[in-house]
Amino acid sequence: MARQTSTAPVDGTEKSISSSGGISEPVLAELTDGSSAPPKALQLTNGRPRSPFSQALTIFYKRALIARRSWLTPLLIVVIAVCGACIPIVFLSGQETSCTTKFQNESVIPLYFPESPIYFSASGPGTQILESPPNITATLGRTASFLRTENIPDNATFVSTINQDYLNLTFGGISIDLQTGDSLFAWEASPPGLTGPTMMNLVTNILYNRALNQSGNVASTPNLIYANYAAFPHLAAGTLVDLKWVAFFGAAMAVFPAFFTLYVSRERRSAVQAMQLSNGLSDPIGLWIGHLLWDSIFSVTLATIIIIVFAATTNQFTGLGFFWVVLVLYGVVGALFGYCVSLFMSSPLSSFAAVAGYQIVMYILYLGGYLLTLTYAPTTQSANIITIIHFTLSVLSPVASVMRAAFVSVNLFSLLCNGTTPVTAASLGDITRYGGPILYLFVYGFVLFGILVWVDSGSIIPRRFLNTKRRQVRMDELQANFEANRQDVATEARAVASSNDALRLLHLTKTFEGNKVVDDVSYGVSRDTIFAMLGPNGAGKTTTFNMIRGDIVPNMGDVLIKGTSVLTSPRTARLSLGVCPQFTAIDSQLTVREHLLIYGRLKGLNRGHELKTNVEALMIATSLHMYADRLASQLSGGNQRKLSLAIALIGEYLNLSHMRWLTWTHVGNPSVVLIDEFSTGIDAKMKRDMWGTLRNVAVGKAIVITTHSMEEASALANKVGIISKQLLAVGTIDDLISRYATYQVHFSCPTREDVTRAQVLMSRIPGSRLADDVATRFEVPIQEGSGLTLAQLFHILSSQGDFQEYSVEKATLESVFLKVIRENNVMEEDNSPGSRRRFRLW
Numbered sequence: 001m002a003r004q005t006s007t008a009p010v011d012g013t014e015k016s017i018s019s020s021g022g023i024s025e026p027v028l029a030e031l032t033d034g035s036s037a038p039p040k041a042l043q044l045t046n047g048r049p050r051s052p053f054s055q056a057l058t059i060f061y062k063r064a065l066i067a068r069r070s071w072l073t074p075l076l077i078v079v080i081a082v083c084g085a086c087i088p089i090v091f092l093s094g095q096e097t098s099c100t101t102k103f104q105n106e107s108v109i110p111l112y113f114p115e116s117p118i119y120f121s122a123s124g125p126g127t128q129i130l131e132s133p134p135n136i137t138a139t140l141g142r143t144a145s146f147l148r149t150e151n152i153p154d155n156a157t158f159v160s161t162i163n164q165d166y167l168n169l170t171f172g173g174i175s176i177d178l179q180t181g182d183s184l185f186a187w188e189a190s191p192p193g194l195t196g197p198t199m200m201n202l203v204t205n206i207l208y209n210r211a212l213n214q215s216g217n218v219a220s221t222p223n224l225i226y227a228n229y230a231a232f233p234h235l236a237a238g239t240l241v242d243l244k245w246v247a248f249f250g251a252a253m254a255v256f257p258a259f260f261t262l263y264v265s266r267e268r269r270s271a272v273q274a275m276q277l278s279n280g281l282s283d284p285i286g287l288w289i290g291h292l293l294w295d296s297i298f299s300v301t302l303a304t305i306i307i308i309v310f311a312a313t314t315n316q317f318t319g320l321g322f323f324w325v326v327l328v329l330y331g332v333v334g335a336l337f338g339y340c341v342s343l344f345m346s347s348p349l350s351s352f353a354a355v356a357g358y359q360i361v362m363y364i365l366y367l368g369g370y371l372l373t374l375t376y377a378p379t380t381q382s383a384n385i386i387t388i389i390h391f392t393l394s395v396l397s398p399v400a401s402v403m404r405a406a407f408v409s410v411n412l413f414s415l416l417c418n419g420t421t422p423v424t425a426a427s428l429g430d431i432t433r434y435g436g437p438i439l440y441l442f443v444y445g446f447v448l449f450g451i452l453v454w455v456d457s458g459s460i461i462p463r464r465f466l467n468t469k470r471r472q473v474r475m476d477e478l479q480a481n482f483e484a485n486r487q488d489v490a491t492e493a494r495a496v497a498s499s500n501d502a503l504r505l506l507h508l509t510k511t512f513e514g515n516k517v518v519d520d521v522s523y524g525v526s527r528d529t530i531f532a533m534l535g536p537n538g539a540g541k542t543t544t545f546n547m548i549r550g551d552i553v554p555n556m557g558d559v560l561i562k563g564t565s566v567l568t569s570p571r572t573a574r575l576s577l578g579v580c581p582q583f584t585a586i587d588s589q590l591t592v593r594e595h596l597l598i599y600g601r602l603k604g605l606n607r608g609h610e611l612k613t614n615v616e617a618l619m620i621a622t623s624l625h626m627y628a629d630r631l632a633s634q635l636s637g638g639n640q641r642k643l644s645l646a647i648a649l650i651g652e653y654l655n656l657s658h659m660r661w662l663t664w665t666h667v668g669n670p671s672v673v674l675i676d677e678f679s680t681g682i683d684a685k686m687k688r689d690m691w692g693t694l695r696n697v698a699v700g701k702a703i704v705i706t707t708h709s710m711e712e713a714s715a716l717a718n719k720v721g722i723i724s725k726q727l728l729a730v731g732t733i734d735d736l737i738s739r740y741a742t743y744q745v746h747f748s749c750p751t752r753e754d755v756t757r758a759q760v761l762m763s764r765i766p767g768s769r770l771a772d773d774v775a776t777r778f779e780v781p782i783q784e785g786s787g788l789t790l791a792q793l794f795h796i797l798s799s800q801g802d803f804q805e806y807s808v809e810k811a812t813l814e815s816v817f818l819k820v821i822r823e824n825n826v827m828e829e830d831n832s833p834g835s836r837r838r839f840r841l842w
């Protein structure tokens with residue numbers, strides 16, 4: 001039974017009363033347990049390291065969840081590939097694949113009358129003259145009446161007669177000089193085109209038999225030449241008609257892998273990949289295998305459908321088993337190619353266009369190369385040139401391999417022939433047939449996968465060669481430098497060098513293009529501490545964050561998370577890290593619950609009860625249980641930030657104990673959570689709500705937040721570091737206030753004389769100084785146990801000042817911040833657009 005839970009509206013859009021989001025009664029009861037009795041402790045489970053393959057299965061699961069709501073892309077992939085490959089088989093020539101010539105199979109057409117098809121309509125007297133050969137010469141002198149015969153003086157007259165009367169001369173005519181035997185004949189050459197050879201046969205027989213007659217060798221029956229017509233055999237070994245099919249097939253194959261880039265590109269651009277890699281998915285191998293496993297389903301499906309259709313509809317394909325392997329491999333390599341392109345493109349659309357465009361260009365080059373070679377290259381060299389074109393273009397694009405397999409499959413360019421002998425089934429796997437494409441695609445796949453992992457590992461290889469000894473010497477010099485300057489910063493740096501804080505930054509330094517943006521920053525954050533990193537724009541806070549995450553390698557220094565160096569063992573260190581980035585990175589097609597289930601699985605929680613309990617407890621702790629089954633993209637900004645926080649926390653060791661409704665108490669090892677600008681852009685009410693949430697979950701953890709809000713830092717932090725490239729000040733808020741400016745006196749001065757009076761009065765107080773912003777505000781150092789006391793200050797103000805109105809207040813974090821910044825002459829960065837990078841993606 002779902003329990004109805006009402007909630008006060010947290011923002012303008014989420015005022016719904018919803019069910020408990022499917023949270024099981026026992027868990028909800030265990031967590032809330034009414035308002036009177038303290039809730040029982042509920043232990044959230046520690047994350048465990050998971051193998052890359054296990055994490056890949058989680059990514060696969062995520063893709064399956066997303067596909068339920070977003071199925072158009074997968075459908076398009078299959079439809080385009082299958083239709084592009086199968087519909088154009090209507091263009092196939094229909095000839096059986098063969099390497100042999102087949103004269104005996106060609107239909108033979110008799111040329112001699114009356115069998116000649118040209119003769120079928122002749123009838124009546126005189127027809128026998130055309131019955132060549134029977135009695136042809138014997139009957140020539142007694143021509144039947146319908147045959148038009150006449151005496152003509154010469155050949156020229158014959159030609160002019162034909163020219164003038166050709167419409168009535170159905171077959172043509174023969175002119176024979178009875179004296180010399182010279183002869184001339186004309187025929188109608190219009191299609192079907194056999195009139196000429198037929199007339200030639202007739203003439204041959206007439207002249208031959210005339211010659212026999214003249215020589216007195218006349219036979220009782222005429223000597224006859226029976227001529228037949230037969231066309232040359234077709235180019236059975238690869239008709240160019242099949243090129244039409246290859247052209248359509250190749251185009252479909254070139255385009256469909258581009259669809260594989262869409263999701264991964266969106267995942268990368270919306271920083272979800274970076275979020276995953278910082279929150280449990282410690283190994284990019286798992287990420288990419290997961291995506292590949294999912295996309296391979298489509299490659300296998302479309303390859304299988306295509307091969308079944310080929311096999312069922314025509315017998316023109318050879319080696320369909322090999323062809324299936326090539327198609328599957330091509331799908332896999334096409335997906336990997338798309339993933340690699342997505343690393344460098346700025347949007348899913350540009351990734352799609354880049355992959356599709358490149359593949360189509362390579363496809364045209366490949367096809368064009370073959371056709372130009374066949375048209376213009378010397379016949380003896382064309383086979384070699386085609387082989388060179390194939391093996392060269394196959395290096396540049398996987399589409400060349402699938403095109404080659406298509407050529408081989410229908411024996412285009414006699415690729416399945418050794419001379420006039422068809423190749424055996426055993427040699428279908430040769431390098432020049434299906435073997436080449438299979439080999440190339442395998443190598444292609446490994447290389448592309450290597451690139452993906454290398455890029456996402458954050459250049460792990462160079463890290464192995466970091467000169468840690470040289471770094472140590474340099475870090476000692478830096479410590480000496482500190483001692484000479486800022487005492488608090490020096491003390492912090494000294495302490496963190498040997499502390500057992502959960503998070504330790506040791507002399508972190510980072511330079512971008514010769515510009516030092518983080519300079520020798522050291523601090524430690526112990527458990528049960530929220531450390532606020534404050535600084536003006538461009539101070540290097542996000543860069544410091546990215547160095548803690550292990551995403552940027554510092555030029556100098558190191559970060560230790562629970563004693564493990566992020567520099568040399570980023571994957572191990574990240575196991576204890578949760579990151580809530582500056583910009584919310586969520587999958588728009590997943591619900592709140594699904595997000596937490598996926599990140600819980602990535603962090604190694606066991607599926608089933610353990611995972612479910614942890615997810616539900618976290619949703620309640622962050623008040624997200626009301627929106628458990630709502631798509632994350634439909635949450636308000638504040639609740640999306642809460643979801644990011646819950647993601648950062650899942651899989652961390654927490655214990656729930658009593659404090660009003662929900663409070664977390666640590667009983668295990670502390671973990672480190674980084675929160676970049678937690679509540680930026682959130683309204684005041686929601687902000688306070690989120691502060692409460694963060695306080696609830698902060699116990700027992702080392703948390704670092706960056707913020708521009710002094711109010712937020714004051715509300716949350718118990719330790720503060722003010723940074724502007726260097727660490728300028730560090731300590732608890734009280735420490736800093738007492739160190740920098742303890743109290744402020746603000747006079748209300750209606751006249752210029754009053755201003756002068758206030759300044760004269762305050763100049764008598766030791767250590768008092770005019771604040772920088774207002775001429776009537778003064779900072780007064782009040783030290784416990786020494787110097788001026790607060791009572792003495794009030795006494796002076798009331799007895800000597802006689803001011804109508806003034807106020808005395810303890811200095812705030814904001815005034816300390818401003819003072820530190822002013823004292824150190826810090827300039828804010830010119831935030832020119834495009835010059836900034838936030839949550840680093842690779």
Ligand SMILES: Nc1ncnc2c1ncn2[C@@H]1O[C@H](COP(=O)(O)OP(=O)(O)OP(=O)(O)O)[C@@H](O)[C@H]1O
Pocket residue numbers: 512513517535536537538539540541542543544829835836837838
């Ligand atoms: N990948 C990069 N390449 C070059 N310069 C960079 C890179 N990342 C950051 N910077 C520069 O480093 C400086 C510090 O940037 P960073 O984002 O760390 O500051 P920040 O304190 O987080 O600023 P904000 O408070 O505005 O978020 C800036 O001048 C920025 O332009």
